[in-house]
Amino acid sequence: MIRRTTAAKGLALAAVLSLGLAACSSDGGEAGGGETTDTNGNEETSAEPLTIGTILPVTGTLAFLGPPEIAGVGLAVEHINEAGGVLGNEVSVEWGDSGDTTDYSVANSTATDLINKGVSAVIGAASSGVSLAVVDTFAEAGVMQISPANTATDLSGYGPFFARTAPPDTVQGAALGSLILDGGHCRVGFLVQNEAYGTGLRDNVQQAVEAGGCEVVYGGTGGGQEFAPGETNFGAQVTDLLAQEPDAISIIAFEETVAIVNELVAQGWDFNGTTYFCDGNLSNYGDDFDPGTLEGVQGTLPGAQADEAFREELNTWYTENEGGELADYSYAAESYDATILAALAAVRGGATDGQTIADNIRAVSGSEGGTEVSTFEEGVAALEAGEEIRYVGQSGIGPLNEDNDPSSAFIGIYTYGADNTYTYERQIEGSI
Structure with missing residues (x-):
């Protein structure tokens, strides 16, 4: 042991x-x-x-x-x-x-x-x-x-x-972009932390969204709207994002997600079926929010279901x-x-x-x-x-493979319930 x-x-x-x-x-x-x-x-x-x-x-x-x-x-x-x-x-x-x-x-x-x-x-x-x-x-x-x-x-x-x-994010990005499109959304906003993981995953999700004929209305590549890791105040960013009237929001962050969700709640965003998490923030939030806050939020996580x-x-x-x-x-x-x-x-x-x-x-x-x-x-x-x-x-x-990346991998799809915890729905396999 x-x-x-x-x-x-x-x-x-x-x-x-x-x-x-x-x-x-x-x-x-x-x-x-x-x-x-x-x-x-x-x-x-x-x-x-x-x-x-x-x-x-x-x-x-x-x-x-x-x-x-x-x-x-x-x-x-x-x-x-x-x-x-x-x-x-x-x-x-x-x-x-x-x-x-x-x-x-x-x-x-x-x-x-x-x-x-x-x-x-x-x-x-x-x-x-x-x-x-x-x-x-x-x-x-x-x-x-x-x-x-x-x-x-x-x-x-x-x-x-x-x-x-x-x-690599080419696999999760494609899966998350497809998940957003499958939800019937075509005006997507991002809240993204400004470091290699955040911007890299965002870029790949954006490619999938745009390949599906839809548009990114806030937080996209080259827009300069990313936030610094560790940021705690999202009032101005959420205001600017919601002014673009997105029909879906993808949050690519770590622990900052709690502050982001609280600000979105304060400004009246309806999370059910419109909000998407990723591996960096797919966590069980339990009592962090009022019951039902995250109900219907979906997220992706690389890896097969254990x-x-x-x-x-x-x-x-x-x-x-x-x-x-x-x-x-x-x-x-x-x-x-x-x-x-x-x-x-x-x-x-x-x-x-x-x-x-x-x-x-x-x-x-x-x-x-x-x-x-x-x-x-x-x-x-x-x-x-x-x-x-x-x-x-x-x-x-x-x-x-020759890049020392997995040549194929599973991406799990998860959905939040009224208790603000997530459950496994299904998985898809992607190749690199």
């Missing part, structure tokens, strides 16, 4: 109380390395124990995504170690906070700390903007970064030391290690799969350094074809038998 232990007690007390999390380090794995050969029968190498780091949101505007992503990594490492670890050694985790795009110093400090602790791979960040701030730092140190949630198109093919288990057994395992891990329950499971499957892929890449290459993981991650995802496996244990058995593998995990993504 991988337990997170509290460190850095200087974290703001309010953040600790609101999130139930802390900046953390982990118990170490077994010491020592061993002589081994890779699964292709190449010369012997010295395999040090694999240490995986995380750069996931413990604080900041994306902190609601932290718990399921942390649970995904923790459960994966637990399963890996139960199956014998990587190349004869247990895997250990160094936990780190990514913060958000309002303060890059958090992510930069975490990146330096993880590198100094000797991690070979890091899982994260959740925010594309945060990843763009640290990806070069990790690459220069030879650390493989695998994001479970980055969707910005700027990161496609960024370099051999960056991969992701979430699809099955009940997997959700139960995630929740059990989180309860035992974090002392709480998961409110949702956004990007938990992608975090789990990112961790398993890193471990299988090390097994295939016969070493645990970042270069070896980078060199082998596409192959174990299925880029070379091979035997389909669904667990780490099955993957190791097939690799040791001299077979190529295609790991098909919990997220349902296709093999990584």
